Amino acid sequence: MNIVSLLPSATEILCALGLGDQLVGVTHECDYPPLVRDLPKVTRTLIPHDAASRQIDKRVRERLRTQRVLYTIDLPVLEALQPDLIVTQALCDVCAVAEEEVRAAACTLPGHPRVINLKPTTLQGVFDSIAQVAAATGTENRAAALLGGLHARLDAVALRTASVRNRPRVTLLEWIDPPFSCGHWGPELVRLAGGVEGIGREGQPSRTILWDEVVAWQPEVLFLACCGFSIERTLQDLDIMLAYPGWADLPCSRARRVYIVNGSDYFSRPGPRLVDSLEILAHALHPDVHPFPAGLPAAIPVFRGESASPSQVASIEAWA
Secondary structure (H helix, E strand, O other), X not given: OOEEEOOHHHHHHHHHOOOHHHEEEEOOOOOOOHXXXXXXXXXXXXXXXXXXXXXXXXXHHHHHHOOOOOEEEOHHHHHHHOOOEEEEEOOOOOOOOOHHHHHHHHXXXXXXXXXXXXXXXXXXXXXXXXXXXXXXXXXXXXXXXXXXXXXXXXHHHHHHHOOOOOOOEEEEEEEXXXXXXXXXXXXXXXXXXXXXXXXXXXXXXXXXXXXXXXXXXXXXXXXXXXXXXXXHHHHHOHHHHHOOOOHHHOHHHHOOOEEEOOHHHHHOOOOOOHHHHHHHHXXXXXXXXXXXXXXXXXXXXXXXXXXXXXXXXXXXXXXX
């Protein structure tokens, strides 16, 4: 089977199901696992990633209001790959090629490849997406093993969290300029990790918020998980957030509990690594309850001090 993936999370799901050797094309953003980086790219973006965050936000809003197109398919490349299956999503217009364009393209291809749409809004929805891909590719047994492992890790975090009495107020931001609350699975991750996300809503989209909402919530811990951004890119916008009114007086600032995490690799992608994201959050919130997740990057503390390990301080100094 020749498979084309039109979103990074689908690529990760396919590879986790052992289908990496059947992937023939991916998006320009697919970078994990490393074996997919050299595959043909079947999409391109119409939004420059080197623009400032507010400029990116403005252009996204303009395109969604007018053309409703942010990504487009390179049809000649797609035709040459002769896919039997195309995996895309119908969840977010900002994250992938529009569903209508995918279906229209599929209709023009020889053999009329099957198109499956993934649209998870919760962790269970992500697990359902894995099962959906497995059903389309005949890998149900592999999916059972994969899902069993993911559920076991999630349940282990939830069991440890059940013993936590002090659950801090948390803000998980998906964008800094302008600020966006977390959405979909983000508030759920915070809850399972042992925090209370008072601005984002489980299963609901992220949204633009006023900074006053953050000030009113008075978060005791704040995470920056900018959508599609690495830690390095997020650090470029850090001064914008530090200049927001009332920043210095927030409990998270006074307690020096502000962290940056890799939104692109973990929190933005509804795939198997969302369980990694949960373990990263849990350890940052309650390090005495949740052990450091082996093989995963710790949340990077914004403030140098006792909360940062020597390696984390070195990382901040290297990136700053």
